[in-house]
Amino acid sequence: MDGVVQAWVSGWVVSRGAAPPEREPWGFTVDVGQVAQVSRHVFDALGDGVDEELVRKVAAGVTGAGVWLKVFQDPSVVGGWLGEGWWVDPEPGYLMTVPLTARQERPAAPAGYRLRTWSTGGVTRVLVAAPDGSLAARGQVAPTGATAVFDQIETVAAHQRRGLGSLVMRTLQAVAARTGAETGVLAGTPAGRALYESLGWHVEAPLTSAKFVGPDGA
Structure with a gap:
């Protein structure tokens, strides 16, 4: 589905009451305004289309705790791209869609x-x-x-x-x-995937969630 990441970001900010997304060359930045999630950088490429160098560059520019990365590739891949201070959820999420x-x-x-x-x-x-x-x-x-x-x-x-x-x-x-x-979009967990697939949802790409916690891991 073309534009699925933009669709997810646009709906997510409405759902969570976050700031309107800012367009970046590689995706979107969303200010959330919470201690546990100050902002998030969402890359708009999927799967093998994700650019390792771009992810590394954006991650290297993060210096404040509470900033998240959302990358549509498996955590086992993305985790090796991130430096010190990043916590990576070992379980993949799933970007999913369904016809309505x-x-x-x-x-x-x-x-x-x-x-x-x-x-x-x-x-x-x-x-x-x-x-x-x-x-x-x-x-x-x-x-x-x-x-x-x-x-x-x-x-x-x-x-x-x-x-x-x-x-x-x-x-x-x-x-x-x-x-x-006409189309539903969600980011599901491994626990929810079976339910969504039973209702006709389709996996578009895996999703890695990574949070910058600082060099000391606080």
């Missing part, structure tokens, strides 16, 4: 669970509450025209294997399709 249609199914919650959906600031959120009122599952989607970014999908451990992750995703996909979005 106006006929997306919007299922009902299982007996005893309560499903609620609301929209604020261009982001639609889904909450699944457990029978006792506690959080069971959640997720959100940020449509930005032809694409929609799915984000913060979570099922609480005690409520897994009950179809709640599928419920959240199908609900969000239906919402996004009704806005006119």
Whole structure:
């Protein structure tokens, strides 16, 4: 899919309330404004198209803790490109996409669970509450025209294997399709990949997440 990284970045900043992305020769810089994530540099090449020298150059220019790199290549590859002071998540993420249609199914919650959906600031959120009122599952989607970014999908451990992750995703996909979005985009974890693939999502590229923690590793 052409422009998939730009689509992900554009939707992610809406979903998280981050600053508008700044275009760079190699991708995008996004200011997030949190101690754990001050900003992030996102490279727009995928897989074998990622330029090692560019990644090394950008990483070498980072001096402040809390700056992240997002590189669409496997961590076993990218980790060897980064110098002292970088923490690299050993598990790869996955940039994934799915076609959206106006006929997306919007299922009902299982007996005893309560499903609620609301929209604020261009982001639609889904909450699944457990029978006792506690959080069971959640997720959100940020449509930005032809694409929609799915984000913060979570099922609480005690409520897994009950179809709640599928419920959240199908609900969000239906919402996004009704806005006119034609393609869903997300950055998934290894744990979530099987769920997304069962719903028709396709892996576009692996994703490395690296954080600069400083020479002392603080």
